[in-house]
Amino acid sequence: MRKIDPDKANAYYRIRTTLICVYLSIGFLVSFVVVFFARALSSFSIMGIPFHYYMGSQGAILTFIILLFVNAKVSDMIDKRFGITPEQMNEKDQAVNQ
Amino acid sequence: MDAQFIVSLVLIVATFALYIGIAVYNKARATSDFYVASRGVPPVFNGMAIGADWMSAASFIGLAGTVMILGYDGLAYIMGWTGGYLLLTFLLAPQLRKYGRYTVPEFIGDRYNSDFARLIAAVATIIISFTYSIGQLSGSGVVIGRLLEVNTVIGTLIGVVLIAFYSALGGMKGITWTQVAQYLVLIIAYLIPVIFMAMQLTQNPLPWLSYGEVISEMKEIDQELGISEYVVPFTEGSKWQFIALMFTLMAGTAGLPHVIVRFYTVKTMKAARWSGAWALLFIGLLYLSAPAYAAFSRFILMTEVAGSSLDNLPAWTQAWVDTGRLSLADGNGDGILQWTELVISNDIVVMATPEIANLGVFVIGLMAAGAMAAALSTAGGLMIAISAALSHDIYYRSINPKATEQKRLAVGRITIVLATVIAGLVALNPPGAITQIVAWAFALASGTFFPALLLGVWWKRSNGAGVVAGMLVGLGVTLAYIFAAKYGGFTILGIIDTGAGVFGATAAILTNVVVSLLTPPPSQKIQDEVTDLRYPEQIQYKNGEVWLRDVK
Numbered sequence: 001m002r003k004i005d006p007d008k009a010n011a012y013y014r015i016r017t018t019l020i021c022v023y024l025s026i027g028f029l030v031s032f033v034v035v036f037f038a039r040a041l042s043s044f045s046i047m048g049i050p051f052h053y054y055m056g057s058q059g060a061i062l063t064f065i066i067l068l069f070v071n072a073k074v075s076d077m078i079d080k081r082f083g084i085t086p087e088q089m090n091e092k093d094q095a096v097n098q
Numbered sequence: 099m100d101a102q103f104i105v106s107l108v109l110i111v112a113t114f115a116l117y118i119g120i121a122v123y124n125k126a127r128a129t130s131d132f133y134v135a136s137r138g139v140p141p142v143f144n145g146m147a148i149g150a151d152w153m154s155a156a157s158f159i160g161l162a163g164t165v166m167i168l169g170y171d172g173l174a175y176i177m178g179w180t181g182g183y184l185l186l187t188f189l190l191a192p193q194l195r196k197y198g199r200y201t202v203p204e205f206i207g208d209r210y211n212s213d214f215a216r217l218i219a220a221v222a223t224i225i226i227s228f229t230y231s232i233g234q235l236s237g238s239g240v241v242i243g244r245l246l247e248v249n250t251v252i253g254t255l256i257g258v259v260l261i262a263f264y265s266a267l268g269g270m271k272g273i274t275w276t277q278v279a280q281y282l283v284l285i286i287a288y289l290i291p292v293i294f295m296a297m298q299l300t301q302n303p304l305p306w307l308s309y310g311e312v313i314s315e316m317k318e319i320d321q322e323l324g325i326s327e328y329v330v331p332f333t334e335g336s337k338w339q340f341i342a343l344m345f346t347l348m349a350g351t352a353g354l355p356h357v358i359v360r361f362y363t364v365k366t367m368k369a370a371r372w373s374g375a376w377a378l379l380f381i382g383l384l385y386l387s388a389p390a391y392a393a394f395s396r397f398i399l400m401t402e403v404a405g406s407s408l409d410n411l412p413a414w415t416q417a418w419v420d421t422g423r424l425s426l427a428d429g430n431g432d433g434i435l436q437w438t439e440l441v442i443s444n445d446i447v448v449m450a451t452p453e454i455a456n457l458g459v460f461v462i463g464l465m466a467a468g469a470m471a472a473a474l475s476t477a478g479g480l481m482i483a484i485s486a487a488l489s490h491d492i493y494y495r496s497i498n499p500k501a502t503e504q505k506r507l508a509v510g511r512i513t514i515v516l517a518t519v520i521a522g523l524v525a526l527n528p529p530g531a532i533t534q535i536v537a538w539a540f541a542l543a544s545g546t547f548f549p550a551l552l553l554g555v556w557w558k559r560s561n562g563a564g565v566v567a568g569m570l571v572g573l574g575v576t577l578a579y580i581f582a583a584k585y586g587g588f589t590i591l592g593i594i595d596t597g598a599g600v601f602g603a604t605a606a607i608l609t610n611v612v613v614s615l616l617t618p619p620p621s622q623k624i625q626d627e628v629t630d631l632r633y634p635e636q637i638q639y640k641n642g643e644v645w646l647r648d649v650k
Binding site: 001002003004005006008009012013016017020023024027031032035036038039042045046047048049050052053054056057058060061062064065067068069071072075076079084085 | 165170173174176177180181183184185187188189306307309310311313314329330331332337340341344345368371372374375378379382385386389632633634636637638639643644645646647
């Protein structure tokens, strides 16, 4: 085991937590906020469906799915940037052994 | 014996043989196989297994009908049940995976260092899963009964025997791969009829893109008839009820023990994140289609059934009138069936669709096999959760800590069989409407587990006294609100019993925070363990320092 800089670990935690707050806010916006203003938002429509109904039946779910995939992909990229994917850690070990 | 009977029987027997074959092939050999499938399931397949585990008879049979009858207000179920995966995947699943236990009560017991908290969590798991499984078993009884033309009681018994057999045999490992197969069966069965209906009604094979035009046409019909319009919001309940129900279903989803445990079956936190994403994609296929089903079915009923004379109705209506789930009373005696004279049960929309749209015996049989897959896969997951709570959290961790692996496995198998049989007996005569019982199970999960897990993962100051008080108050408030709203006519902002989780969760979080702050903080070791959950498994937090693990 090697010690790492606590600032680096904190930076990791901060960026992950910030992103999660952003994702959850978007999720909240497309579900709760749209529901709250449902009557006002029904005046325009998408594919022939009033906006509030479209968001409830398709828009919110599609947003949720996209958010989850974006999170999975971006988290992988963050892990890579911090050099902690299993592949990167294997490479480091080999370099030390040579 | 007609052709329909033979086709349905062949399809159901063939799919059952497949599930049992998979269970036998993946027979559990060790405790970790039994509870968490050796933690080796790839994320895509784990996503399918979560999908099958999650989508119950209520989703498969009841969701489209609920939307059809409630219109916009039914969409609270769609957004709530899918939105829960955001809370689960962002806030709980990867961290719980890193903590690395077998069950949810075990996490609560160890994180809060409290045997009593583990016991409450185990009992809550049993109550929630048991309630939920009664609905599954009685749902499978209805389907088997109607399609094999046997009594519902015999249908339920067939379901009980099957679930007890394969879940006891395979444990989590067998169930995981069985659920992958069940997901494929149920989603194919769900999509084929709605695609055919879309082609018939809109000449477009993609129902998700084409049901908008049906909704526009219905708007005109609604206005002509002067009834409450399909897409107009909050006609069936207050806006606050919609929001409370949506919250209850989201928080309940994030707190359901049998769903969380599926995230223990993968290798890493990374795999847990991907599992959540794949799961919601696979679940989304069904949830995006349910509103299309609802729109098409309502449109067909409005245009082809309503307005016709009573002796000239389509042949399929009679079969459903006979089951008591469709009522066509000519209230004004003019010989013509008005839309308002048609009373339809939520449950028949999906099951009757192949008949409504004239899709033939094969599709009807497939529908039955899909509904069975939905009911059986969820019931299987629930049984594992009950058995784990009893054999692992109560028997092994509280009664006999010296039990050998064989003994614990045996207790696990016996409890599965017992729990299935008892749930089956209750399901022969269910204590209430299935959707209502299911909503209560979610309200209880959001009032007990969601706050305990959320604070357990994200607030290291939360302690044993706080979680015990929080779970008990959450349970008490949820139950009290359900009873007060249902039987006492008591409501706040028009929120009825199905939205009770919002009060339970709020009360539990407040109680947990206040009691934790009034009592001594948890030990440094536990606080360090919670800090450790901020990082992926390659990074470890210990004694105030951060370490990079060696690669094994």
